[in-house]
Amino acid sequence: MALVTPQFPARPQGGTTARRTAAKPLGSDRRTRxxxxxxxxxxxxxxxxxxxxxxxxxQSAQVSNWSTAWIGLDAALAAGLTATGLLLRKGDPRxxxxxxxxxxxxxxxxxxxxxxxxxxxxxxxxxxxAVGAELPLAVACAAVAARRTA
Numbered sequence: 001m002a003l004v005t006p007q008f009p010a011r012p013q014g015g016t017t018a019r020r021t022a023a024k025p026l027g028s029d030r031r032t033r034x035x036x037x038x039x040x041x042x043x044x045x046x047x048x049x050x051x052x053x054x055x056x057x058x059q060s061a062q063v064s065n066w067s068t069a070w071i072g073l074d075a076a077l078a079a080g081l082t083a084t085g086l087l088l089r090k091g092d093p094r095x096x097x098x099x100x101x102x103x104x105x106x107x108x109x110x111x112x113x114x115x116x117x118x119x120x121x122x123x124x125x126x127x128x129x130a131v132g133a134e135l136p137l138a139v140a141c142a143a144v145a146a147r148r149t150a
């Protein structure tokens with residue numbers, strides 16, 4: 001049950017220092033609604049840009065600092081997975097955003113590993129690592145994030 005229910009420190013009850021304030025529903029203020037509109041419009045706005053990219057980006061490219069980019073991503077994944085594990089072990093409610101932030105690059109890493117390995121010596125290993133490690137870890141992180149926020 002510790003995985004499902006975060007442990008929050010008890011708040012002092014009673015007395016003149018304890019105040020109860022009703023939380024505003026998310027999206028109730030004008031600024032939040034405006035930001036939601038921007039996000040909602042930005043998604044579909046990317047569709048024409050994706051068509052432009054599909055028609056103009058070359059199928060192959062010579063890339064500088066390729067190993068640095070991948071090592072940086074893996075270092076971020078190592079930090080995210082470690083932090084998620086440590087916070088989960090402590091029952092810390094901060095595990096939710098850390099787990100969510102770790103799930104996203106795990107999924108992205110699997111996608112780029114598989115799509116960039118075609119025609120290389122890693123063509124067989126990339127899908128195996130994606131299906132056997134990266135995607136299951138991403139799902140586990142997403143599950144931790146979802147349980148902790150509810």
